[in-house]
Amino acid sequence: MSWLAKLSGAKEDEANLELTPELEQTLEDFRQSIHAWSAAAYARPRTVAEQIEHRSWRLAVGWAMAMVLVVSSVGGGYGIHVRHRQQEFARIAATERANQLKLVAEQQEKLQSQAREQRAQVQNQAQKQQNSKQAQASTNVETEDLLAEVDSDISRQVPSAMEPLAQMMSGDETR
Amino acid sequence: MAAGTALERMTVAVADTIAAEEFSRVVVSHRPQIFRFLLSSSGDVDVAETLTQECFLKAHRNWSRFRGESTAMTWLMRIAINLQKDHWRNRRMRFWRETQTNTVDLDEASEWLPSGERSVEQKMLAREQVGRVWETVKGLSERQRTIFLLRYVEERELSEIAQATGLSEGTVKAHLSRALQKVRAELGGKR
Numbered sequence: 001m002s003w004l005a006k007l008s009g010a011k012e013d014e015a016n017l018e019l020t021p022e023l024e025q026t027l028e029d030f031r032q033s034i035h036a037w038s039a040a041a042y043a044r045p046r047t048v049a050e051q052i053e054h055r056s057w058r059l060a061v062g063w064a065m066a067m068v069l070v071v072s073s074v075g076g077g078y079g080i081h082v083r084h085r086q087q088e089f090a091r092i093a094a095t096e097r098a099n100q101l102k103l104v105a106e107q108q109e110k111l112q113s114q115a116r117e118q119r120a121q122v123q124n125q126a127q128k129q130q131n132s133k134q135a136q137a138s139t140n141v142e143t144e145d146l147l148a149e150v151d152s153d154i155s156r157q158v159p160s161a162m163e164p165l166a167q168m169m170s171g172d173e174t175r
Numbered sequence: 176m177a178a179g180t181a182l183e184r185m186t187v188a189v190a191d192t193i194a195a196e197e198f199s200r201v202v203v204s205h206r207p208q209i210f211r212f213l214l215s216s217s218g219d220v221d222v223a224e225t226l227t228q229e230c231f232l233k234a235h236r237n238w239s240r241f242r243g244e245s246t247a248m249t250w251l252m253r254i255a256i257n258l259q260k261d262h263w264r265n266r267r268m269r270f271w272r273e274t275q276t277n278t279v280d281l282d283e284a285s286e287w288l289p290s291g292e293r294s295v296e297q298k299m300l301a302r303e304q305v306g307r308v309w310e311t312v313k314g315l316s317e318r319q320r321t322i323f324l325l326r327y328v329e330e331r332e333l334s335e336i337a338q339a340t341g342l343s344e345g346t347v348k349a350h351l352s353r354a355l356q357k358v359r360a361e362l363g364g365k366r
Contacts, residue, residue, distance in 0.1 A: 010345060013349050016356060017352055023355075027308070029301045029304065029305050031330070033305050036288070037214070
């Protein structure tokens with residue numbers, strides 16, 4: 001069946017390829033028109049100078065763009081490098097500053113603690129002095145009391161002027 | 176041994192010279208036809224010129240591989256057909272469906288009618304009919320158009336068209352038949 005269909009299709013194609021004189025004439029006109037158009041286009045003067053100019057212009061534009069690209073990429077790269085370096089420097093400076101601040105803070109703290117210690121020592125000394133003063137004062141009082149007591153004892157004792165009498169009295173007593 | 180090498184070198188040089196001369200003759204004799212085919216199938220003078228250059232450049236590169244199994248014209252036509260296909264595929268645009276600034280108006284193409292010995296009316300009628308054929312060719316598929324142009328513009332035999340397009344003769348006939356049917360329909364009535 002399929003080969004029959006193919007055969008009939010092939011026969012139909014063959015029949016279609018048969019041209020009437022009118023169609024043949026039209027196709028001949030079509031062919032001649034293309035030949036004439038092609039011959040005219042083929043023989044047309046070529047604007048070589050213009051093309052070269054055009055090419056040189058394109059070349060110049062291409063070069064300029066390439067240069068811009070190179071400069072921008074190099075400049076951009078350098079800019080990025082510089083920025084990176086600046087950032088690096090800033091980072092290092094910030095780190096150093098932080099370290100310095102830390103050191104200063106530590107020193108201040110140390111100084112404060114020293115001052116605190118000194119103050120405490122001073123207070124202690126003052127306290128000690130006060131205590132010693134108080135102690136001295138109390139000893140003074142005690143001494144005075146003692147002296148007074150001694151004085152009173154002494155005063156109870158016989159004065160030297162009365163010594164001979166006292167001796168006499170004591171002799172009498174011993175006797 | 177040295178003499179043999181010198182002789183070999185000379186033979187190669189002579190063969191190269193002969194090949195170059197042969198190729199030059201092929202270029203001179205076939206260039207206008209290749210250009211015409213590419214012009215009729217692209218409708219663009221600039222594209223046709225570029226593709227013609229590319230076609231002969233490719234042919235020059237592969238000239239040593241050309242075994243003469245087909246005529247040089249058929250071989251060149253095959254290269255031109257492939258280049259034309261690649262061109263439109265690569266650019267993803269088809270001349271026949273898209274407008275281009277460089278493209279020559281096909282109405283202009285139908286103006287190129289030989290004057291002959293016809294009356295003004297006959298000329299007008301012929302121009303109109305050629306214009307209609309152009310319109311039909313625009314609407315054909317790429318393959319049908321190529322085959323139609325090779326047959327009725329380049330006047331190639333069906334066997335040559337089959338070789339150039341890489342199709343069987345039966346397929347070429349079928350495509351040509353369909354293309355002619357459309358032309359007949361456009362021209363109106365049974366022709």
